Amino acid sequence: MQSKNYNLRSKENKLTTFDMKRFAITIMVLLAAAGLRAQNFEEFFTNRTLRTDLIFSGDATTQHIALRALHSWQGWAGRTHNLNQVPLKGDGELSLTDEATGTVIYRTTFSSLFQEWLGQEEAQTTQRAYEFTILVPQPLRPAILTVQLFNPSQEVASEMKIRVNPNDILIRNCDNHPTTPYTTIFSGSDKEKIDVAIVAEGYAADEMETFRADARATVEALFSHEPFGSMRERFNFVAVESAAAESGVSIPREGIWKESAIESHFDTFYSNRYLTTSAIFAMSDLLTAIPYEHIIVLANTDTYGGGGIYNSYTLTTAHHPLFAPVVVHEFGHSFAGLADEYFYDTPDIATNFLTPEVEAWQENITNLVDFDSKWADMLPEGTKIPTEVTDKAEKEYIVGVYEGANYLTKGAYRPAVVCRMRNNTATQFCPVCQRAIERMIRFYTE
Numbered sequence: 001m002q003s004k005n006y007n008l009r010s011k012e013n014k015l016t017t018f019d020m021k022r023f024a025i026t027i028m029v030l031l032a033a034a035g036l037r038a039q040n041f042e043e044f045f046t047n048r049t050l051r052t053d054l055i056f057s058g059d060a061t062t063q064h065i066a067l068r069a070l071h072s073w074q075g076w077a078g079r080t081h082n083l084n085q086v087p088l089k090g091d092g093e094l095s096l097t098d099e100a101t102g103t104v105i106y107r108t109t110f111s112s113l114f115q116e117w118l119g120q121e122e123a124q125t126t127q128r129a130y131e132f133t134i135l136v137p138q139p140l141r142p143a144i145l146t147v148q149l150f151n152p153s154q155e156v157a158s159e160m161k162i163r164v165n166p167n168d169i170l171i172r173n174c175d176n177h178p179t180t181p182y183t184t185i186f187s188g189s190d191k192e193k194i195d196v197a198i199v200a201e202g203y204a205a206d207e208m209e210t211f212r213a214d215a216r217a218t219v220e221a222l223f224s225h226e227p228f229g230s231m232r233e234r235f236n237f238v239a240v241e242s243a244a245a246e247s248g249v250s251i252p253r254e255g256i257w258k259e260s261a262i263e264s265h266f267d268t269f270y271s272n273r274y275l276t277t278s279a280i281f282a283m284s285d286l287l288t289a290i291p292y293e294h295i296i297v298l299a300n301t302d303t304y305g306g307g308g309i310y311n312s313y314t315l316t317t318a319h320h321p322l323f324a325p326v327v328v329h330e331f332g333h334s335f336a337g338l339a340d341e342y343f344y345d346t347p348d349i350a351t352n353f354l355t356p357e358v359e360a361w362q363e364n365i366t367n368l369v370d371f372d373s374k375w376a377d378m379l380p381e382g383t384k385i386p387t388e389v390t391d392k393a394e395k396e397y398i399v400g401v402y403e404g405a406n407y408l409t410k411g412a413y414r415p416a417v418v419c420r421m422r423n424n425t426a427t428q429f430c431p432v433c434q435r436a437i438e439r440m441i442r443f444y445t446e
């Protein structure tokens, strides 16, 4: 095993004239971007939400993106600044371009269960279709909506471009859509807040008291972790009381199928603990007209499991003893786009999102292709790569470059010995994950 000495202070720090010029240009570009940031939301958008329902289909060789439907309702809970910026590259991107001026007026990035499935063996021989929903602010004037899916090398693998005319009579107006009953669980005091909907899955109508208690426990679990705790005033949480016909969720390996609110089930990709839903449109219907940007689904079961997909949803078991660490871990995926820091000798979920040639986009893993873009600035002086695992490093969350992450024992590195993104026994996120989450919170609120 090779090890190299990583000494950050040895880097040249002097600015050359060229650098100064580049620095000045960068400042100018940043000011221009800030101009667009400050450029009024009102100049391009109306205070309405446009729900974009998409179908991702295909197999490992070819993928296709298609528009399923557009829905619209009063109110926009998302950001009204940083409109044309994205915090992470993600596995896909949606953008809106003002047709008249060619200005990119909104961008957002995401990951999808469809793309995870593309890494499964089944995708070599079978075509499948997956639902996906993205909420965008409704443009005032016709705009070009572009959706791209990236391959593991982070190149565009498929793209859809369509014209969206906000006056199209076939955009379904949901202003009179019955709203699912919901309760505010926590409401922060800051002006700009991140709206999170906690959704009931597999709770019968007479189990809503239990659901509200589980939703409160979810918020407490998040706030017991930094930086969520100290930045709590920047969040709103509501509990969406979507009642199911019967209690519990589906466990296919036991032959159990339930009529739950959003048809979630364990055994996704035949992995016992992987709990997901493919009924994205049904979930979006339940959330119509409720102010939300992020989704946490609580499954009324004590079977262990969960899943979290960046800018799509977190879904987790509510009544297992490890509920609290798991829901926070999954929210690390869905809210902050963090990767798993754990690994096995034999992976039980194939991963196709770490290629040796390209640096992973997740902030808490690296394959050392472009480590400077990751947590190089947080390494103690003289840190060796790979960093040796010690008791002290584990106890004190000492930042290093520890081999083993993202389901791989070799070639992938994590920032700490333990972390909420690695194991349920860790008590906190590691410092690198904490910084990534804080950046994300600031992106949405500043």
Ligand SMILES: [Zn+2]
Pocket: 341, 364, 415, 416, 419, 420, 421, 429, 430, 431, 432, 433, 434
């Ligand atoms: Zn971490």
